Amino acid sequence: MLRRRHSVLPGFGLTLGFSVFYLSLVVLVPLAALLLKSASFGWAAFRAAAVAPRAMAAYRLSFGAAAAGAAVNAVFGLLVAWVLVRYRFPGRRVIDALVDLPFALPTAVAGIALTTLYAETGWLGRPLSALGLKVAFTPLGVGMALTFIGLPFVVRTLQPVIEALDPEVEEAAASLGAGRAATLVRVVLPAIVPAWLTGVALAFARAVGEYGSVVFIAGNMPMKTEIAPLVIMTRLEQYDYAGATAVAVVMLLASLLILGGVNALQAFSLRRAAVE
Amino acid sequence: MARPTDEPRAVKALLIVGALGFLGIFLVLPLVLVFAQALEKGLSAYLAAVRERDALSALRLTLLTAAVAVPANLLFGLAASWAIARFDFPGRSLLLTLIDLPFAVSPVISGVIFVLVFGRLGLLGPWLQAHQWKVVFAVPGIVLATLFVTFPFVARELIPVMQAVGREEEEAAVLLGASGFQLFRRVTLPNVKWGLLYGVILCNARAMGEFGAVSVVSGHVRGLTNTLPLHVEVLYNEYQFQAAFAVASLLALLAIVTLAAKSLVEWRESSGEGRAPSAAGQRERTA
């Protein structure tokens, strides 16, 4: 029974109908195929493919490097967001626009650029290898690429929250005798923690499934430097649909879990803000 | 804008340097490198690489894909945001979640699901083979995968803008006798135009730059089923670095134009009418 509030505005049936139709065609049918196909493979084969050693190694790399990248972005993303919002310096507006680069730049371009940058003969790779650090074709390189990818998520989620901070609250803390550092830690930080966590979670979610920017720098040696999406690709090329689907479903479930976590975080922080 | 509660100047300077240093290493260097490598062998080599036959086919395919995906998703975005922002109905939150879905899914998985439907061993595989239709490893597959991946962009930008603008002007227009299309054209569109433009810009950037999903469904056939990003990969894997970066520089230019357009839209937004669009990558949930 469709019980909706009658609205004077026209077009409900048309727009909703078209939206649902389009959505089904482009999103739901393919996703249903994923589930149907997974079901058709049988649980045993599915499970075997999902936890095969090669797949497990790939999960470790994808999730681990994503976590490392998210952690780096947590620190530096906060720094960048703070600096962009609170301070004035020449070129600030250009830098601000630039933060979206990882979001706007095609992943393949980022991939080859980062690889060339960190290769042993690269602009950064050379000084680093002089220090004994090999970046390209190692998990460290994967981490660097995933840091690049996740940066805008942390910065862009934090910026509006920092902008919305009431300067009077900080002034009150100062008038009560708190030093700047104490004010920052006790007053400012707690206020931005929900947004911070959300941004980090988003960066993590994006990094876990990232392919284009990583596949060049990773080296792609099975069991060592192979990311999960590549496992899917390889199996697909070998017509091992079952194997590919298994890993895909695992990653999809992980993404949905993270998505659910992010939503819960946002709902929680919205409720907190409403209470205040 | 000095405030009594500012950090000491030395600390500020240190933080600024730290932030800029981080951004310089992680963002600026790679971007500069693309252009440096592209022009390594001089301008004529650059132009030759860009004008090469397969590069041009890749460019054509990329433009074609965007030309299909962007208008289609624009239409969807308009329809969906009207339904969601202006009406209340059971399943509204579900619809919102589904719209956000492609964002949560890895690009490779986005490609995989289309292979599962249209691939040789997929759901519709045998049927397609019988009719001699190729979807996967052909252009239609690439367009479909791109559609899936860029699907949410316009809707996600429009929905918060429409909600912020509010429905009163539209109610007033209906009472004054406007029909559905008149209402939309004269009242709604002018109020949401910046959010709309912003969504289209982002959608286009992603449509042209998508790699992972397209890589899965493409046959990697040179000159036929390679988009620009795929062509970059091909050149790079063949160690034709300068050519790879030359083609990549086109995409980098696209990214820079996208960023510039985004800034322009935001600036027009804040200095004029309407509402600021949500920041790139920020997931604004509408309850």
Add this chain to the structure above:
Amino acid sequence: MSIEVRDVTKRFSDFTAVDGVSLRVPDGELVALLGPSGSGKTSLLRIIAGLERPDAGQVLFEGQDATRRQAKERRVGFVFQHYALFRHMSVFENVAFGLRVRPRRLRPAEAEIREKVMGLLRMVQLDWLADRRPSQLSGGQRQRVALARALAVEPRVLLLDEPFGSLDAQVRQELRRWLRRLHDEIRLTSVFVTHDQEEALEVADRVVVMNQGRVEQVGTPGEIFERPATPFVMRFMGHVNVFHGRVQNGRAHLGPLAIAYPEHPHQEGRPASGFARPYDLEVAREPGGDGFWATLRRATPAGAVVRLELEDDDGALLQVELPRERHAALLPELGERLYLQARTVRVFVDPA
């Protein structure tokens, strides 16, 4: 064109906004729907406009059932509380909108539109602002544009939703008088919603007092004020002193008051309340009649009157308003005990 509302009910989830309301607005009258927020007045107005559909009941225009008719077919002019002007169009285009969106065969020629719009703008004294955008106008000016826009399509009925709610006190007063004069001139059946009783009394031909989705009383401003039908109406129309007690045997014993109440001669007592306006209470130094003593706690001059706050022997606070001269003659001191008498008390017996 007359409006009639019959047994209209509107529910939102579990909240009943309008509860079986019936109402008649004769042709050419200016009626106010007055009540606190949540009383259902705006919902009722929107139902008349066709912006909401009632769950039960009918809306009739000139005797014809319009309940099923679409909003735009009802030919009602609606002025929104926050004006809802089209922010991207000039003042001229805003007012012309209703004429421009007419289907081709009904659409007037450009010259005719121009004449009509400018005429309306002259009427609302804003013709000199025709090319401005709404963002460049003041609140009062925007409201007049909204009115001109609604009138451009020659509606049969004019509906206004808290038209002066978001304006400064002074602008509100001016626009109030202006609206009244406009109505006297064009004589268009109009209904406006307000929570300001002063506004309703000053502007309307008749007032409908609403509370919690129901009509408390319908009457002329004078009737509403002098002869309130329910305690709610009495309280809503201004400050009032309340005395709780009983009626029995032809007398009312209400707190410190003891007065004759022949309307209830029965032996059986019933709980009741008495209401007296601040200016209906007299203050003296000597007792006399059926009044009571109270101590002066505060005296505040307010223009032509002085407001006194007194505390009776039970600790209840009373508000009294004395004309300035009376206060000057009496010059009561804080803490002094004074004798209060009620000139007029409106008694309401609690319903069974």
